[in-house]
Amino acid sequence: RKEVEQDPGPFNVPEGATVAFNCTYSNSASQSFFWYRQDCRKEPKLLMSVYSSGNEDGRFTAQLNRASQYISLLIRDSKLSDSATYLCVVNRAGLTGGGNKLTFGTGTQLKVEL
Amino acid sequence: DARVTQTPRHKVTEMGQEVTMRCQPILGHNTVFWYRQTMMQGLELLAYFRNRAPLDDSGMPKDRFSAEMPDATLATLKIQPSEPRDSAVYFCASGGRGVNEQFFGPGTRLTVL
Numbered sequence: 001r002k003e004v005e006q007d008p009g010p011f012n013v014p015e016g017a018t019v020a021f022n023c024t025y026s027n028s029a030s031q032s033f034f035w036y037r038q039d040c041r042k043e044p045k046l047l048m049s050v051y052s053s054g055n056e057d058g059r060f061t062a063q064l065n066r067a068s069q070y071i072s073l074l075i076r077d078s079k080l081s082d083s084a085t086y087l088c089v090v091n092r093a094g095l096t097g098g099g100n101k102l103t104f105g106t107g108t109q110l111k112v113e114l
Numbered sequence: 115d116a117r118v119t120q121t122p123r124h125k126v127t128e129m130g131q132e133v134t135m136r137c138q139p140i141l142g143h144n145t146v147f148w149y150r151q152t153m154m155q156g157l158e159l160l161a162y163f164r165n166r167a168p169l170d171d172s173g174m175p176k177d178r179f180s181a182e183m184p185d186a187t188l189a190t191l192k193i194q195p196s197e198p199r200d201s202a203v204y205f206c207a208s209g210g211r212g213v214n215e216q217f218f219g220p221g222t223r224l225t226v227l
Contacts, residue, residue, distance in 0.1 A: 032214050043205055043218035044157070087157070091214055101170070102216060104149075106156030 001026055004105035006088050012111045017078050021108045023071040023088030032091035033064055035073050038107065039084045047073075047086070078112045085109045116140045118219035120206050126225045132194040135222045137206030138187055145209040146189045147216060148174075148181055152202045160204075163189065196226045 006023045013019050025033075033050035048055065050062040050071055061074040071088055088105035119138045127133055139146045148160040161171035161181040171181060178197070183189045193200055203223050207216040 034214070043220055045218070046215045049214070101159070101162065102214075103159070104157040 002105075003027055003092070003103045004088055004090050006105040006108050008106060008108060010109040010111050012113060013078055015078060015080060015112055015114055017112075018074065018076050019078055019110060020075075021073045021086050021088070021110075023073075023105055025069050025071070025088075025090045025103075027090070027092055027103075028069060030069075030090045030092060033062075033071050034089040034091075034102070035060075035062060035071075036087040036089050036104070037084045038087055044087055044104070075110075078110075080112050080114070083110055083112045116217075118206055118208050118217050120204075120219035120222050122222055123220060124223045124225075126227065127196055128227050129197055130195040131226075132192065133196050133200075133224060133226075135191045135204050135206075135224075137189040137191075137208075137219055139189065139206070139208030140210075140217055141187070143208035143210050143217070145211075146183060147207040147209070148189070148191050149205040149207065149218075150202045151205060151221075157205070160191070193224075196224075198226045200224060201226050 004025050035047040036044040037047040038044040048057050048062055050064045052064050054063040059076045063072045085107040087107045090103045092101050092103050121136045145164045147162040149157045151157045160174040163183045166183040180192045203221045205221045206219045209216045
């Protein structure tokens with residue numbers, strides 16, 4: 001079983017739709033959680049951190065359920081420019097004490113269409 | 115605008131050849147990571163350094179891969195000898211002290227024929 005699992009998609013949605021991505025992680029000792037965005041043939045970039053209380057950044061809402069080891073990302077009023085792959089990322093508690101050691105899911109591809 | 119830089123951006127080589135990839139982390143960042151990305155496996159951590167010291171290279175095939183950080187402005191990843199299964203995009207990323215965000219370079223797209 002992979003440490004971080006996501007539905008690979010693709011999710012094809014019309015412009016203006018609301019789309020939700022889900023992610024589960026297996027290591028209950030995981031400490032921090034993020035969503036990264038990766039455009040086609042580009043590098044991943046941080047989209048937003050995910051906090052236990054849930055957090056919102058404009059049209060994007062991230063939620064974390066530690067009991068279920070589940071993370072979600074909701075995009076409202078989707079735009080063509082939201083088309084990308086969304087990577088669920090978890091900060092493992094590394095034996096070396098490296099606080100920055102991240103594990104990436106394989107990503108969910110989103111295509112927003114006219 | 116501080117960025118992670120990587121060279122070369124593209125590399126096509128023949129099986130058995132040595133490949134060297136270079137990375138310049140963001141100035142002041144003390145943690146450097148090497149990742150490999152393929153369609154099948156996604157992003158896999160190969161190795162990472164903190165303050166130039168290797169902390170973890172358990173994700174790296176030891177027999178052919180090596181990673182070094184000769185100084186704070188340069189990290190290298192070598193493959194010798196290269197094999198077709200090494201074809202992938204190799205990303206370098208750097209992170210600042212106490213900060214979880216990692217900043218990625220544009221990647222080296224490697225094709226081994």
